[in-house]
Amino acid sequence: MIPFILTVLLAFVLYLLLTAGSGSTGVWAYSEILIGLILACAVGVVARNFLCRHRNYRMINPLRLIRLCIYVLVPFFVEMAVANLNVAYRVITGRIRPGIMRVRSDLKTDLGTMMLANSITLTPGTLSVDIDDSSGDLFVHIINIEEGEEQKALLRAGELFTVSDLAAWIRRIAE
Amino acid sequence: MIFEAVAPLLLAIGLIFNGMGMVGLLRFPDVYTRLHACTKTTTFGTIFTSLAVIVYAVDWFIASGEGQYIMLGLHTVIAVFALAVTNATGAHAIARAAHRSGVHPARAVVDHLKGAKQ
Structure with missing residues (x-):
């Protein structure tokens, strides 16, 4: 019912x-x-x-919905603006150093993982390509990997963002 | 009115970002980097052109008081949200399909996905 x-x-x-x-x-x-x-x-x-x-009805909690609205309007929008200036810079200069990295998110729910994957796609220089179903790790195409970063076996989800840690926001909204 | 000054500015920002996405589509070397250019910049640019529509609708609602302008504004807001979600999901689907059919990122320094699938 x-x-x-x-x-x-x-x-x-x-x-x-x-x-x-x-x-x-x-x-x-x-x-x-x-x-x-x-x-x-x-x-x-x-x-x-x-x-x-x-x-599972945790998303009807109004506190979570309010957090979702704040998340979309403030941190997410700021990250998106930074992402666009970043991509615009790379379009003009052509300076890219691409690669696909494994990113650990520690999110347990489907909704949380989906929100993180979509946020990653719309924010600085990153595009989610595939997901490891057993561990929930995302494979993320990064347009400009810093020198030395490619030696790491995996990245934490928070390291992908420049201004604020969107992964922590998503954990508070969806889990 | 002030809205008449704001709307062209928003339209200009939106068009610049959309144009940037198009230039990126031509300049970048492979499918993944092109997806970077055309998902991020076109979503952001379209948010600004939609904001111009919303500003226009608010302006006309204040001037005329007709309900159809509220409808125009709300429909645009819903369209922006649908666009943001479907654009990201579509990019994800294209990237995944490309990698599965054996397109490897050009000039890549690292590819964890290739190792994980073997």
Whole structure:
């Protein structure tokens, strides 16, 4: 029952976001709310086992959601800006020293690993290529490896970021 | 109004970054480094062009008070989030497929993945 209610709520909120402003003064028209509820229930029936596959509900904790919003807006956005200036510099000068390194994240959940892999792809000079399913290690293509770094057997996830440790942020959000 | 000055600035920043991604696509030697250029810079550039749309929508909502401009702004926000997630995931899928089909990174100093798969 809980997966159904959560899926319906998520679908309904998304529908309301998509149709905001359909009423005359910026609120929703009654017909939109009614259709949204019917469609959200239909989505809930079909998709409840996809959204809550592991029956693990820690992401509905509002504290985690607030942390997620802060994470996306501040540290992640700053890292992205740095990443873009970095890549722009390498585009212009052509100074690259690429390679694929093993990166240990110590994240245990699928969601945490996915967020880390996507954050790595969008931040400075790094692109996640593959994952080692048994240990959860990521293989990361780094566009500019520092001299001597390639001797190491693996990197810690925190070392990939320049401004703040995004891996620690993700651990606080998802685990 | 102030929005009319801000929107072209945001559009210019977005276009510069998107253009940079395109130059990188032409200059870099292999598929992985090209993915670096075209995922990061185009996501960031598109965030700025979308911000310009949001600024435009807010401007028109304040001027006219019509609900359709709220809808325009919110749809753009949702599109930006969808783009950021799918761009990263798509780059990951392309890189993984390339490595599996035997494309090794050009001028690489180290390749741990090659050793791990053997």
